[in-house]
Structure formats: C-alpha cells, structure tokens
Amino acid sequence: xxxxxxxxxxxxxxxxxxxxxxxxxxxxxxxxxxxxxxxxxxxxxxxxxxxxxxxxxxxxxxxxxxxxxxxxxxxxxxxxxxxxxxxxxxxxxxxxxxxxxxxxxxxxxxxxxxxxxxxxxxxxxxxxxxxxxxxxxxxxxxxxxxxxxxxxxxxxxxxxxxxxxxxxxxxxxxxxxxxxxxxxxxxxxxxxxxxxxxxxxxxxxxxxxxxxxxxxxxxxxxxxxxxxxxxxxxxxxxxxxxxxxxxxxxxxxxxxxxxxxxxxxxxxxxxxxxxxxxxxxxxxxxxxxxxxxxxxxxxxxxxxxxxxxxxxxxxxxxxxxxxxxxxxxxxxxxxxxxxxxxxxxxxxxxxxxxxxxxxxxxxxxxxxxxxxxxxxxxxxxxxxxxxxxxxxxxxxxxxxxxxxxxxxxxx
Amino acid sequence: xxxxxxxxxxxxxxxxxxxxxxxxxxxxxxxxxxxxxxxxxxxxxxxxxxxxxxxxxxxxxx
Numbered sequence: 001x002x003x004x005x006x007x008x009x010x011x012x013x014x015x016x017x018x019x020x021x022x023x024x025x026x027x028x029x030x031x032x033x034x035x036x037x038x039x040x041x042x043x044x045x046x047x048x049x050x051x052x053x054x055x056x057x058x059x060x061x062x063x064x065x066x067x068x069x070x071x072x073x074x075x076x077x078x079x080x081x082x083x084x085x086x087x088x089x090x091x092x093x094x095x096x097x098x099x100x101x102x103x104x105x106x107x108x109x110x111x112x113x114x115x116x117x118x119x120x121x122x123x124x125x126x127x128x129x130x131x132x133x134x135x136x137x138x139x140x141x142x143x144x145x146x147x148x149x150x151x152x153x154x155x156x157x158x159x160x161x162x163x164x165x166x167x168x169x170x171x172x173x174x175x176x177x178x179x180x181x182x183x184x185x186x187x188x189x190x191x192x193x194x195x196x197x198x199x200x201x202x203x204x205x206x207x208x209x210x211x212x213x214x215x216x217x218x219x220x221x222x223x224x225x226x227x228x229x230x231x232x233x234x235x236x237x238x239x240x241x242x243x244x245x246x247x248x249x250x251x252x253x254x255x256x257x258x259x260x261x262x263x264x265x266x267x268x269x270x271x272x273x274x275x276x277x278x279x280x281x282x283x284x285x286x287x288x289x290x291x292x293x294x295x296x297x298x299x300x301x302x303x304x305x306x307x308x309x310x311x312x313x314x315x316x317x318x319x320x321x322x323x324x325x326x327x328x329x330x331x332x333x334x335x336x337x338x339x340x341x342x343x344x345x346x347x348x349x350x351x352x353x354x355x356x357x358x359x360x361x362x363x364x365x366x367x368x369x370x371x372x373x374x375x376x377x378x379x380x381x382x383x384x385x386x387x388x389x390x391x392x393x394x395x396x397x398x399x400x401x402x403x404x405x406x407x408x409x410x411x
Numbered sequence: 412x413x414x415x416x417x418x419x420x421x422x423x424x425x426x427x428x429x430x431x432x433x434x435x436x437x438x439x440x441x442x443x444x445x446x447x448x449x450x451x452x453x454x455x456x457x458x459x460x461x462x463x464x465x466x467x468x469x470x471x472x473x
Contacts, residue, residue: 016463023456042468064462064471304463339425339466346423390442393426 002028003099004073005314006090008080008245009106010034011043013280013303015063017104020311022068026318030072031098033090035079038130039065044300046133047157048341052164056134080107085249085276102314105246105257105265105278106307109239109298114149114208123217124233127154139232142166147220147228149208150236151178153340156191158234159200160342170201170228172208172220182338182349183384184359187372190386194345194367203228207237239298241282251276256284256296262328263310277314279306288333289402290352297336297352305334335400348392351399353382363391371395376402413450413458414473421469431464432457 005021007014010032018030034040041061050056081093083103091097111126118124125136136158140146144167148155151173163169171178177188178195192202203222210221211233219229243253250267252258257278259265263285264272278285280303284296309332316324340347353359356374362383364370369387373380373395381402383395415435424444428436435454436446450458462470 044466063468066459300466301464337427348425389424389426390438 003088003101004029004031005102005104005318006098006100007032007104007106008083008090009104009108009242009280009282010036010074010076011040011106011108011280011303012063012300013106013108013282013307014104015040015069016304016307017106017277017279017311018069018072019066020308021315024312024315026315028101028318030069032072032074033078033080033092034074034076036129036131037077039063039074039076041130043128046130047127047154048161050130050133051127051137051140051158051161053137056130056137058130061130080245082245082247083249085246085251085273088275100275102275102277102318104310104314105243105276105282106280106303107242107245108281110242111235112238112240114235114237115211118211118233118235121211121213121217122215123213123231124211124235126235127158128239136232136234140165140167143168144232145228145230146170146232146234147172147208147230148234148236149220150234150238151175151202151204152236152238153179153182153338155234155236156195156342157340158236159195160198160345162234163195163198163200164343167232169199170203170230171195172203172206172222172228174205174207176205178202178204179340181354183347184353184356184372184374186359186361186366187370187384187386190366190370191342191345191347194343198343208233239281241296243282256294257282258294259283259285260328261286261288261332262313263306264313264328274317277310279303279310285332287336288331289335289400290355299336299338301337302334333400335396345386346389347384347386348389349382349384350392350396351380351382351402353384355381362395364388413452413455415446415448415450415458416471416473417444417446418467418469418471421467423467425466427464427466428461428470431461436461 040063079093083090146167148171180188206222206224208220209223212219217233265276284294286292286294353374358375362371362373371385371391374382385392
C-alpha cells in the first residue's frame with residue numbers, strides 16, 4: 001500500500017482538509033495526527049457558552065463526522081515531534097517514524113504565556129483547548145477576583161463570561177482600548193464603556209510585569225507600578241504558531257508558515273514544496289484581496305477556506321490531473337470574517353478593519369446597535385457592527401472587492 | 412433527498428448559510444433565517460458548505 005496523506009493537526013483545518021480530499025476524489029489512505037485526545041471540535045464556544053455552562057463536554061462542541069471520511073485514520077493523543085521534508089517522513093514524540101505521500105500542516109496556534117513559570121502555576125490559565133476551558137470554568141466561581149492579561153477577542157470574551165458568572169473582573173491591556181486593532185477607536189471605546197457598565201474594570205496602556213505568588217497566584221504587579229490582588233489570572237496575550245516541529249527543514253516559519261496561494265508550503269527561496277501544504281491559523285498565505293503580502297489570519301472561517309483550497313489542489317496533484325496548473329493559478333481571496341459575543345453584545349465583522357485610515361458610522365447610534373465602515377481612501381476594507389446583522393451583510397460584497405477596483409473607478 | 416435540521420436555540424441569523432446554499436436558506440424581512448427542510452440531492456454540496464460555514468454550527472444533515 002502506498003504511503004498515506006499525513007495531516008498533522010486534528011482540529012478544524014485538519015478535518016476540513018480530509019473532507020476536501022475525499023470530495024475532490026482522492027480515495028487513498030489519510031492519517032490525521034492530533035496532540036489533543038479529542039476528535040475535532042469547535043473552539044469559539046469555549047470562551048462563551050462552554051466556559052459559562054459549568055459542565056464542559058466534548059459532545060457539546062464536537063464537529064459531526066461525515067460518511068465520506070469514515071475511513072480516515074485518526075491518531076489522537078499523538079504529538080508529532082519532527083519532520084524530514086526531503087525524506088517525506090514525520091516522527092512522533094515517541095520516536096515512531098511515519099512516511100507520507102503528501103503532508104498537510106494544520107498545527108494551528110497555542111497561547112503565548114506571560115512568563116515560563118506561569119504555565120505550571122496554580123491559578124494561572126490560558127484558553128485554547130477544551131481541557132483549558134474545563135479547568136478555567138471550574139475556577140470562575142462567584143466572588144472570585146479575576147485578572148485578565150490581554151484585551152483582545154479572548155480577553156474580552158472571557159471578561160464578559162466571568163463577569164456574568166459573578167466574578168470580580170479586571171482587564172489589563174497594553175493598547176489604549178480593548179480590541180482596538182480589529183474595531184478601531186470609536187467602537188473599541190464604545191465596547192469598553194459597555195463592559196464598564198456591567199462592572200468590569202480596565203487598566204489600559206500597561207501590562208503585567210510580575211506575577212505575585214510562589215505556588216499559586218496571589219496577584220499581579222503592573223508595569224505602571226500598581227498591584228492587583230487576584231485568585232485567577234487569565235493569560236490572553238496572543239498566540240504562537242506551532243511550527244517548531246518543522247525546524248531544520250527548508251521552510252519560512254517566521255510569524256506563520258509561508259505558503260503560496262494554493263497553500264503549498266514555500267522554501268526559503270520562494271519555490272513551493274510540491275507535496276507539503278499548510279492550512280488554517282498556522283499558514284501565512286497571500287490573499288488576493290489584500291495584495292501579495294502573505295499574512296496569517298486568525299479568523300474562524302479561514303481554516304475551512306484554506307483546507308478546501310489545499311484539499312482540492314492536492315487531490316488533483318495526486319491524481320496527476322492536467323487541471324492542476326489551472327487550479328493553482330485560480331484567484332484565492334477568502335474574505336476574513338469574525339464575530340464575538342460578549343453579554344448581549346453581538347459583534348459581526350467582514351474584511352480587515354485594522355487596515356483602515358478612516359472610520360465612519362454607517363448606521364445606528366453609538367452605545368446602541370450600530371455599524372461602522374472602515375476605509376482606505378474611498379474604498380471600504382472592513383465593516384463591523386453591533387447587532388444590525390443585515391446591515392453588516394449588505395456591505396460584505398463591497399469589502400470583498402477591495403483590491404480589485406482599478407484606481408479611480410467608483411461604484 | 413437532503414434532509415436539513417437547524418437548531419433554533421443556536422441559530423443567530425448570521426446568514427452565512429444563505430450565501431452557501433441560497434436555494435435552501437434565506438433571510439426574511441425581519442432578518443430571521445428560514446429554510447426548506449427537504450431539498451433535492453443536487454443541493455447536497457451547497458448544504459454541506461452551509462453546515463461548514465455556520466458560525467454557530469447549528470445546521471445538521473439528517
């Protein structure tokens with residue numbers, strides 16, 4: 001039997017790649033390695049419903065398995081420690097070598113920690129996996145003092161959930177406002193006020209300089225000198241790409257694994273490995289909407305979009321299909337989208353508001369349901385709303401056309 | 412035939428399914444999602460795509 005297609009990473013990107021391979025006609029063996037013990041599950045509810053629900057179960061968030069992928073070999077709880085792309089082999093952390101016909105890297109991200117010691121410190125938590133959510137959920141009892149380091153998506157969502165569970169919550173953020181990058185100043189300010197109205201405190205423009213407590217968290221000291229007592233510290237300061245296992249190979253793994261627009265992993269000289277692909281959060285790929293600069297986009301829809309693209313191209317290649325060159329050359333322009341639920345605040349956005357040089361209120365009112373447009377010159381690069389879903393949706397097409405309009409054209 | 416079920420306690424009317432399978436899913440005048448519970452086999456790929464893109468993972472094939 002021929003070597004399998006090996007997918008490293010058993011979350012959304014790995015699952016969708018296996019499905020796309022089957023849908024595109026590849027019927028050969030597929031092996032998926034995942035370091036977590038769980039079959040693929042949906043992560044966004046972890047910071048919201050799952051964290052708030054008390055009982056954390058895999059069944060509540062598991063992705064349904066399709067008949068087409070029933071013969072995929074899932075090797076869960078098995079971490080891949082290294083790879084040799086020249087010899088087409090991966091090696092598990094236990095030393096077992098597995099040859100592959102093609103490799104798909106879907107290893108995603110892990111949370112950045114404040115200090116090496118906090119990973120093992122009682123009362124300090126990071127949130128990425130189902131097991132992380134279970135541990136944090138058990139600690140968020142009413143009256144608990146919680147400090148959240150980081151004021152991005154995860155920080156703000158955990159703040160809202162912890163507050164709703166009756167915790168005393170303080171958010172520490174290095175930027176001036178929470179979620180400032182993705183929301184822009186006006187909406188970020190609005191969001192912060194809504195959190196404050198619900199009893200969350202903010203220390204912005206500073207960061208945690210020291211964690212107090214030897215065996216368990218007793219508090220934090222901030223860079224501005226102030227001290228906050230707490231029993232729970234949540235570290236939501238961003239993520240690290242899981243690419244260390246590829247070290248020693250001819251790849252560019254700086255800020256994500258660089259690929260071409262067909263999701264083929266690139267060598268340092270820019271030429272693609274024909275049999276190595278990357279999908280999801282770990283991949284840094286060029287998006288035609290935003291020019292040729294490769295970027296990794298940590299939005300929920302990106303693993304699905306990149307996996308479908310990689311799976312189809314790889315299936316054509318494995319079949320020796322003459323349509324491969326055309327498929328590789330196809331325009332790949334997945335529109336980023338994100339949403340975030342905090343209390344009854346339902347944020348929905350399309351595009352990349354962070355690129356904007358100008359923000360404008362398009363509909364509604366500040367402090368109520370509202371929609372903001374994000375512009376580069378006259379062109380809309382992002383739209384974000386609280387509520388007013390159809391109004392946000394109405395601008396989706398315009399956002400996806402950014403980069404396609406010749407200069408001077410209007411519509 | 413393709414049989415579709417939507418968990419109404421999960422659905423937040425994002426409308427992503429409407430873009431993926433416009434013959435099956437729609438948004439009404441009040442922005443609420445409506446759908447055809449049984450669709451032709453030719454819709455299977457679109458409905459599977461709708462299942463994939465639903466942010467709430469509220470859509471299931473039966």
